[in-house]
Each structure stands twice: as C-alpha cells, then as structure tokens.
Amino acid sequence: MVVYPTRDRRTERREATRAEILEAAWDLVREQGLAALSLRDVAARIGMRPPSLYWYFDSKxxxxxxxxxxxxxxxxxxxxxxxxxxxxxxxxxxxxxxxxxxxxxxxxxxxxxxxxxxxxxxxxxxxxxxxxxxxxxxxxxxxxxxxxxxxxxxxxxxxxxxxxxxxxxxxxxxxxxxxxxxxxxxxxxxxxxxxxxxxxxx
Amino acid sequence: MVVYPTRDRRTERREATRAEILEAAWDLVREQGLAALSLRDVAARIGMRPPSLYWYFDSKxxxxxxxxxxxxxxxxxxxxxxxxxxxxxxxxxxxxxxxxxxxxxxxxxxxxxxxxxxxxxxxxxxxxxxxxxxxxxxxxxxxxxxxxxxxxxxxxxxxxxxxxxxxxxxxxxxxxxxxxxxxxxxxxxxxxxxxxxxxxxx
DNA sequence: GTCTATATCCAGATAGAC
DNA sequence: GTCTATCTGGATATAGAC
Known part of the structure; x- marks a missing residue:
C-alpha cells in the first residue's frame, strides 16, 4: 500500500512564494502609494519576470x-x-x-x-x-x-x-x-x- | 491714435475652453473615480484630440x-x-x-x-x-x-x-x-x- | 488653436517553449 | 514553475504642419 505524505511540500512552497510576492507588494505600496502598484515592480523586486506572477495570482x-x-x-x-x-x-x-x-x-x-x-x-x-x-x-x-x-x-x-x-x-x-x-x-x-x-x- | 479694446476676447474664449475642459474632467472623475482620469477621455468628451489640451494645461x-x-x-x-x-x-x-x-x-x-x-x-x-x-x-x-x-x-x-x-x-x-x-x-x-x-x- | 504623427513608456495579460 | 516573446491597449507628452 502506498503511503502518501501528509505534508504537501509543493503547496507549502507555493504558499511561501505567494507570501513573498505579497511582501514585495506591501513594500512597494508603502513606498510609492497604494494606487501606484504595478506587477512589473513586484516581479522585479523578487527577481522574477512579470508573467511568472500569474502562476500565483490570477490578476493584479x-x-x-x-x-x-x-x-x-x-x-x-x-x-x-x-x-x-x-x-x-x-x-x-x-x-x-x-x-x-x-x-x-x-x-x-x-x-x-x-x-x-x-x-x-x-x-x-x-x-x-x-x-x-x-x-x-x-x-x-x-x-x-x-x-x-x-x-x-x-x-x-x-x-x-x-x-x-x-x-x-x-x-x-x-x-x-x-x-x-x-x-x-x-x-x-x-x-x-x-x-x-x-x-x-x- | 489706435484705441485698444478693454476686453480681451481671446483670453475670454481661452478661459471658457479651460472651464469646459475642467467640467469634462469633473464628469469623468465622478463617473469613473478620481484616479481613473485620463486626458484622452477628457479630450474625447469635448470633441478634441488629446494634444490640444496641452494648449490649455501644461500637464495632467x-x-x-x-x-x-x-x-x-x-x-x-x-x-x-x-x-x-x-x-x-x-x-x-x-x-x-x-x-x-x-x-x-x-x-x-x-x-x-x-x-x-x-x-x-x-x-x-x-x-x-x-x-x-x-x-x-x-x-x-x-x-x-x-x-x-x-x-x-x-x-x-x-x-x-x-x-x-x-x-x-x-x-x-x-x-x-x-x-x-x-x-x-x-x-x-x-x-x-x-x-x-x-x-x-x- | 487645433490638428496629425509620433515618441516613449508603461500597463496587464496570454501563448507556448523549456 | 519560470521563462521569452508578444499582444493589446493605455498613458503623457512633444514636434511640427496647417
């Protein structure tokens, strides 16, 4: 019988990256104002290309x-x-x-x-x-x-x-x-x- | 001796157009939100092309x-x-x-x-x-x-x-x-x- | 004064390779 | 998962003709 792990490491990693994206977004709105948020800047701050963010969030x-x-x-x-x-x-x-x-x-x-x-x-x-x-x-x-x-x-x-x-x-x-x-x-x-x-x- | 008119019709017209632009801008922010204002929309609303606005206002x-x-x-x-x-x-x-x-x-x-x-x-x-x-x-x-x-x-x-x-x-x-x-x-x-x-x- | 044309840049979002 | 390439559209603003 196959035993599956109870922790889903993939999900955990995904959640960690989501959190990282949000932290970068918070930094940016604190610096430049809430309305000035752009996904380009968010991506740049965490060393990603903008399209990659869409794997974590459906939209801005x-x-x-x-x-x-x-x-x-x-x-x-x-x-x-x-x-x-x-x-x-x-x-x-x-x-x-x-x-x-x-x-x-x-x-x-x-x-x-x-x-x-x-x-x-x-x-x-x-x-x-x-x-x-x-x-x-x-x-x-x-x-x-x-x-x-x-x-x-x-x-x-x-x-x-x-x-x-x-x-x-x-x-x-x-x-x-x-x-x-x-x-x-x-x-x-x-x-x-x-x-x-x-x-x-x- | 040349007599100059005391009213400057050109200035009056300019002020009227400025007022028209502002009225259109107010309409737009009321409809779409203050931050959503765009000079394109303002121009379109009063039947102008966007660059013409720059004769009346230096910038957005x-x-x-x-x-x-x-x-x-x-x-x-x-x-x-x-x-x-x-x-x-x-x-x-x-x-x-x-x-x-x-x-x-x-x-x-x-x-x-x-x-x-x-x-x-x-x-x-x-x-x-x-x-x-x-x-x-x-x-x-x-x-x-x-x-x-x-x-x-x-x-x-x-x-x-x-x-x-x-x-x-x-x-x-x-x-x-x-x-x-x-x-x-x-x-x-x-x-x-x-x-x-x-x-x-x- | 108003226009066309254009420069420049930025945005969000998607397709599809790897 | 992340990328490159690209789409599409929007923005402000300027140059220069008329």
Missing amino acids: NAVYDAMFSQGNRELLERMASIDWPSEPRALLREIARAFVEFSLADPARAQLLFQRTIPDFEPSAESYELAVQVLEEGRARLATAGLTDPAHFDLWTALVSGLAFQQLANEPGGDRWLGLVGEAADMFANHVFTKRSPRRKR | NAVYDAMFSQGNRELLERMASIDWPSEPRALLREIARAFVEFSLADPARAQLLFQRTIPDFEPSAESYELAVQVLEEGRARLATAGLTDPAHFDLWTALVSGLAFQQLANEPGGDRWLGLVGEAADMFANHVFTKRSPRRKR
Whole structure:
C-alpha cells in the first residue's frame, strides 16, 4: 500500500512564494502609494519576470484582494492580542488608540482597508467577510461596555476613523490627532454614558 | 491714435475652453473615480484630440491642480453663502451639516480636496493657499462660538470629516452617518462648553 | 488653436517553449 | 514553475504642419 505524505511540500512552497510576492507588494505600496502598484515592480523586486506572477495570482486585483484580506487578518490578530480593560471608559480609549495606531503604522494598508480609492478593485466575498468580521468584533467589544445602540457605533467609527485619517492626510508621521485619542474617547463616553433630560427630537 | 479694446476676447474664449475642459474632467472623475482620469477621455468628451489640451494645461497634474483650487473655491463660496446662526450649538450643527453635505454631493471632489490619494499630485502653492483659507475660515467661524483651542478644532475636523468619509466609504448614497451630524455636533458642544471639575492629566 | 504623427513608456495579460 | 516573446491597449507628452 502506498503511503502518501501528509505534508504537501509543493503547496507549502507555493504558499511561501505567494507570501513573498505579497511582501514585495506591501513594500512597494508603502513606498510609492497604494494606487501606484504595478506587477512589473513586484516581479522585479523578487527577481522574477512579470508573467511568472500569474502562476500565483490570477490578476493584479487578486493581489490587491490578498492584501486586503491579509490586512484585515492583521487587524483581527492585533485586536485579539490586546488585554482589554473592563472599565468602559478605559476600554473605549484603548480601542480608539489601537485602531488609530494600526492605521498610522501603515497608511497604505489603512487606505486599502478603509477607503474606496482603487478604481476597479472590489474585495472578493471571502475577503469582504473578514472586513465584516472586523466590524462585528468591534461592535461586540463595545457591547461589553454596554453600548448596543447601532447609531452610537456608527458615531464611534466616524470619530475614531476621523482621527486616523486627519492625521494621515494632514500631518503624516505626526501626532497632532493621535494625541487627541483619549480626549475623543472621553467625549464619546460622556455622550453615551451620561443620562440627560430628554430633549425634543431634532 | 489706435484705441485698444478693454476686453480681451481671446483670453475670454481661452478661459471658457479651460472651464469646459475642467467640467469634462469633473464628469469623468465622478463617473469613473478620481484616479481613473485620463486626458484622452477628457479630450474625447469635448470633441478634441488629446494634444490640444496641452494648449490649455501644461500637464495632467495641472488639470488636477485646477480642479483642486476650483473645489476649494466652491467650498469657500458655499460656506460664505450660508446664513450662520449665532447660537453656538446651532452653529456647530450647521457647519457640520454643510461640510458633510458638501462632501457627499461629490465624492470625487471630496477625495481630491481632503485625502492624499493621487500618487504624484501635489497642489501648487496657489491652490494650497485656498485649502489653507478653507481651514482658517473654519477656525475663525468656530472662534465666533468662543472656540479657540487648537486641539478642539482638530478634534472637530476629525469628527466631521469622519462622518463624511464613513458615509462615503461604507454606504455611498445613503444617510446613516449623515443623520448623525446633529448628534455629533451636540456631543462636541457638550464636550467643549461644559465646565467639568478638572481631572488628572492623561 | 487645433490638428496629425509620433515618441516613449508603461500597463496587464496570454501563448507556448523549456 | 519560470521563462521569452508578444499582444493589446493605455498613458503623457512633444514636434511640427496647417
């Protein structure tokens, strides 16, 4: 009886090369901007000819798609690795800080994950699923602080992403908005946790 | 004695054609995305051959630059045309609403003005001056409500642009975040207008 | 002012040899 | 798996005729 190996060395090697291609692609978008990515440059960086990349990826957008899912996975891992405080206000501050720092750490990645700026690219269903998961876990984390109002969650994402993108657009590498994360989280906390006398509807 | 006309019809015609080119460029970026703009398409749309555009603009980035300054001028006009309430909280709500509506009205324009997403494009000194003016007038308007803390202004721009870009990125054409403008402005107002007992520094 | 013709370059993608 | 050769199309930009 023939015994087949359980590890598929060919598949492993293929995955390793795919990873190498993606690493080169990340380097390039970090250096030249997300939209400036070209398969020629990717191939050159890893010592390949451009057509060879097509053995690993069906198209340029497939590369973007893999980067998109990789970026979302990184965010999920990052969020899962943090020891979250249980006190609600502290929790909000930490979430905001984690998201803003994640964005500032790699502007091109943030652009790919959170903005719609590549003309033809739309994430595949599988990759999009990861983005949904990011959002759902964020929602769940806020729920542990007692925040379950969907509108409050939307307000929260606007506030936090606004800090990150203002920092990136107006002072990349600086900390003017990064330094406001704590104040912003407190402002939000005061808003959602403070019981006020009901006012007239707007 | 020869009398020269005071109106230069040639210059007027040239300016009219420049405006026509820009209008076509706006149409195209609205349809296909800001980054997808090509001079071929612009020329085709107005019944010209691509080289002819170079009589009106030095380069493609010069077209982007003209669009950038035009967009900022539109925002300045829009802001100048509004009859601002004097009551601070109402003022904040109106400013936020005006900015978000301006952004949603033309996503490509908002991308050009407020994000850094075109790899090679940087606004000229003159155009950048307009962007600075937009910011300074915003700062001045908040100052009329008694808000002069620079950090508060940064927090404000993060909050308001965050609403606009979350709307555009996640639900273009919808109103999930647009509908939060009033609540967001109130949250900010409560934050900056409420005197609290001083807390320890963070 | 607008054109034709062209230069130059770059892009994504495929065919098919090895 | 990776290559060479090539297709096809697109881009910005310039030269020079009209």
